[in-house]
Amino acid sequence: MFFDILFFIIGLALILFGANILVDGSAAAARRMGISDLVIGLTIVAFGTSAPELIISLISAINGSAELAVGNVVGSNIFNILVIVGITSLVRPIKVERSILTNEIPLVIISSLALAFIGLDSLIDGGREDVISRTEALMLLLFFGIFVRYTFSKTSSPEPETAPADDNAETMSAWKSALYIVGGLAGLILGGEIFVDGASGIAVSLGVSEAIIGLTIVALGTSLPELATSVVAALKGRQGIAIGNVVGSCLFNVFFVLGVSATVSPLRLGGIGVIDISVLLVASLLFWLFGQFYKERTFSRPEGAILTLIYVGYMAYLIATV
Secondary structure, eight states, X not given: OHHHHHHHHHHHHHHHHHHHHHHHHHHHHHHHTTOXXXXXXXXXXXXXXXXXXXXXXXXXXXXXXXXXXXXXXXXXXXXXXXXXXXXXXXXXXXXXXXXXXXXXXXXXXXXXXXXXXXXXXXXXXXXXXXXXXXXXXXXXXXXXXXXXXXXXXXXXXXXXXXXXXXXXXXXXXXXXXXHHHHHHHHHHHHHHHHHHHHHHHHHXXXXXXXXXXXXXXXXXXXXXXXXXXXXXXXXXXXXXXXXHHHHHHHHIXXXXXXXXXXXXSOEEOTTOOHHHHHXXXXXXXXXXXXXXXXXXXXXXXXXXXXXXXXXXXXXXXXXXXX
């Protein structure tokens, strides 16, 4: 048990370190190639902070830990919306642009609905087990390709508030950015291997299912980059990035992370059930609704408190059902 916890902590540290330098290196390379701040914010920053989810879910799928892979994505998206948006709003109310509410956030709702339709086979069509097949995984990757194409199409109409200014990314040399990218990927892969071994060992030692571990500890750990990015962006007055990071991460998790993982090996949801998917759907709807309540289109502190309390209630439910 001691070594499982040690592996868990070491793996998480490597993942966070790898994700951090991967984002810095990728952002520097993107700026060097003349890619706009908007695209960097919706893709490089959001996808970079979701790299831990990708590595852990992919390795879990390869190792046959499907519940850990799916639980990581579902739990991370729930955490992204309820905790990251909630805490960020408590720290500083977030003003969002109308285009984000009408274009990007509805895509998060669509991704949650897509996950419900392809994952809850026993509920939707009376199947014997809930599983994401390779065919469904390819459909998710197709949706991801459409989202990336849509995002890059926005470069023709740049907006003032996009990605946070990063002097380190702007001044980084080409060789250094390449080193950061390679080193970040190495840290993610190695850390992912160690992290999954530790998390699986903890689950076995405690007699807790991998689904619960994925929905809680793993999801929280892999979502730390998103939390740090959004809070810092809000404190610096870059509210668009705080929300854009959450939107991009949620879409990346469902469409790309699950798409790639289920393509490698079909994913059985196991202990990930209707309650968990329903919480994700409710969170996605609140994410859109709360931005509509004020003329200034603001996520207020009371709304942030509500989102955070819903997450606390969900965690209490998971603990009570262990």
